[in-house]
Amino acid sequence: MSLLPLEDAEFLRSPYEVLAQLRAKHPLAWDETLGRWLAFDYQTCNAVLRDRDLARIWKDREPSADFGQFNLIHRNALLEMEPPDHTRLRRLVSVAFTRRRTEGLRPRIATLAAALIDGLRDGPVDLMSAFAEELPVQVIGELLGIPATDWPLLRPWSNAIVKMYEPAIIAEQRAAAETAAAEFVGYLRELVATRRVTAGDDLVSALVRVRDTDGDRLTEDELVTTCILLLNAGHEASVNVIGNGMLALLENPAQWHALQADPSLVPAAVEELIRFDSPLQLFERTATAVVSLPSGEIQPGQQVAALLGSANRDPLEFPHPDTLNLRRDPAHLGFGAGIHFCLGAPLARVELQEAFAALLPLPLTLAGTATSRPTFVQHGLATLPVTLT
Secondary structure: OOOOOOOOHHHHHOOHHHHHHHHHHOOEEEEOOOOEEEEOOHHHHHHHHHOOOEEOOOOOOOOHHHOHHHHHHHHOOHHHOOOOHHHHHHHHHHHHOOHHHHHHOHHHHHHHHHHHHHOOOOOOEEHHHHHHOHHHHHHHHHHHOOOHHHHHHHHHHHHHHHHHHOOOOOHHHHHHHHHHHHHHHHHHHHHHHHHHHOOOOOHHHHHHHOOOOOOOOOOHHHHHHHHHHHHHHHHHHHHHHHHHHHHHHHHOHHHHHHHHHOHHHHHHHHHHHHHHOOOEOEEEEEEOOOEEEOOEEEOOOOEEEEEHHHHOOOOOOOOOOOOOOOOOOOOOOOOOOHHHOOOOHHHHHHHHHHHHHHHOOOOEEEOOOOEEOOOOOEOOEEEOEEEEO
């Protein structure tokens, strides 16, 4: 039996009490069921993310004939590479994915968020479907230059693909992930072909044009995969931070009212909300040599999972970790660490800051019980009923 009660709905809703018990008992422990080490405390998780002998090593899902497109988008993904391939691809993508481009999106993100806010009615409304799930799709859609009429395609594709990252999935979910990957890849190949002929002021056009000083450029598979990674990693996290964060704020009204009274707290509040209820709970590495961690040793070929939500609630790093404190401005692990630190973190921060800033003026209260998604790795809400009182 796994150390993590992954079939317990209450654990999936709020895993932190169980994680605290496990962290206090053993910062690093072998899970026989999952077949990997689990790192629970901040110090060990931080070391896992930064140690260069703990690598991201992609292994195709089997049978490979059933997962051709799913394997393709991961085989060519920045997130699944190590140097020198990782160094080359990150360098190329970074040329187009600049902080200036990201910051330049802020006014447009604010406009999109305001339009969604204007559409909220006075009575009970599900904030997830009406706002949290909509804004990140629109931001990614605009960033990639995808027509607004096609935005509804993006979230179903993303949802189907990321279910494959959970420890236990069923055959129907595997088939749905491959179908979504194939449809998304096909769509982006057509978009890339169009941008090669008619370039625009969007990220796909920029990635088509990008070359480094040696004339190297992205292959089409790398370009398509980068766009899919941006949607799956960035969009899913943003949806969950908005949902998890608003639930935390509404359950802690003193903090919500303090934020409303002082909007300058929004940037620090975003960091604390990511720490308090992490949208990504687990990130894996594989040992390529014997690795000595602060709380144990990993042998070559063994996998170790950094439990980010547990690390972000470690009392040795964050005093009173179960208390929401918007003035904390924590050095959390929500965006990872080391060479795989999230390339889209600047975009995520801008997007989340504008999302919460748009919600601040609203007189929101909970209108019922929020429901959670039945997943552990991607941790978030299915519904968040609120009333504008």
